Amino acid sequence: MAVVFRHLSLLSPLPPPPSPSRSPSSRSSSARFAAAAASSSSSSRSPSPASPMEAADKFMEFPHVSAPHRSLMIDLVSAVEERLGSQLLPCALPHDVRYYQSDAGSARGSLYVRRGQGPSKVDFLLGSWLNCQLPTGGSLNITSLSVYLNNSTDAPNFLFELIRSSPTSLVLILDLPPRKDLVTDPDYLSTFYEDTQLESRRQVLDKLPEAQPYFSSALYIRCVVSPTAIMLRIESGAGKAERLDEIVENHVSPVAKEVLGIWLDKCAAVDRNVEEEERAYLGRRDGIIKRKTIEIDLGSSFPRLFGPEIAKRVLDVLREVYGV
Template identity: 25%
Template sequence: MSLTKNKETKTLDEFLAENPNVDVSRYWERCWGILTALKQKITDKFPHLSQHPSTFDRDYYTSPNGEFEGSYAAWTGNGVEWLVNSWIGNRKASILDMNTTAFLGQETDVPHLVIVFGTVPKLFCYCDYTPRKNLLTDPDYLDKYYGPEVNEWYMKLRSHPNFHWSVSHGSYMRALINPATQSLMGELNDENISIFETYLHQMVDRWLGWLDQASPVPEAERPALQRNDHIIREMSYRRDPMNKLAANVFGQAEVENMIELRMGKAQIDASTTY
């Protein structure tokens, strides 16, 4: 049997080919509501954030052929370089990619936060605390943010019988995997969305608690930290396999523009200190 036929290693195209025309509008509403509530928790913590001008005209947009639609907004300010709340896809034809992502400033070394919901039309959830240091060479950082409490919490969801692991076909995306990464797929239903909802609120609440307790990063170390942050931020968008699907409906040139918008290239260029 071909590896791509294994449910853990199927491509997005293979999942969509099985059920290409499922109306997922109701589930979009549910998942988008969860992500919006999580984003609100973050903006409550950082009330001074302002929406970046590059995203002012992306409240709602469509592809030229009307096949894809979406919304993209990003905020920036002291403590948070790039907070994203976005979705893209076709609510009438199975495919959705929705996310709330927070790339922090260099005032602390608290991990970044990445949360993604998707439908293919199976339910997909990817989430993690993206590390700011090398976990293989900095065991103190590993123990601080990925220790027994997080490990036990992680394993409980990872072993849930409703879900199986979903392997990215992008090698960079697999390189991002860390001890807090969940990349899970299951049936698209309210029960499974509710399981993820509980987990993700716990995830954000813990992360906000880390920010409350964080020690400042010395000024001299911040440029190097920012350089690493920006590389991860850029590559995680540039090398996302989802870009291939978007290129089919927006065209490659427009997708390149969208990638620069999603990663916040204008904000990176304006804020670089290294």
């Protein structure tokens, strides 16, 4: 359901379209978690083109976010790959999609995809980050991790996004988006949302004094999240950037890891009896959501950030990954 760019409405107004960018060349290299955790130097913020090695490793660096934010993303990606890595193919994206930036250096991003293989229930893992300079002089940083299951199971997918639009403000999206109608299938609601006590995790963060509900401007997005979805705007107050980092480290991180653990144990690792007719339904439903993801999340904002050439290159890859 989610890609990293859904909340570009936070950019008001968006920067003007950049001129076509020259994409950096690249050669193959595996991202190593230990190196990624240590690689957040100020040089990574330079608008100059990345070297081939940088293009290959950029995703796991999360170079533009705070240390607690970076650690959380690395931990989540690592947990998924440690549990599901044997079921996943290596990332085979073109290097000018794994890392890309506008010619002016005002926007840059990274995309990471690993597809499921063999009998795996995983369709694909998708991770991404985006850094964009705001007209106000600040920057918008969005990091995202989602895992889509295929139609051999009807279990929910996994979705996590952190959108930080200032040092003291962020939006958190954390959910196991359902793949069936919860009204007509109460057993599904009970199995994945009631028995797992996901609501208690939502309430933990909802009770933070700095938290308030977040409502996506896209009504369609509101229709496809679960009743236990964590969708919060967290404001720490003027001059309290350190407090926001404390919230990420001490509150958001533990809950996110618990929810991911529930998904890994109760969704990704459990065999579900899905008949052929239901598989066809899941395929149609998943396809609609993936297509809407491209249309709603990326359709207009992405070309305005990166220009038509880069936007087309990245969107074409995403459409191929999503199968739409």
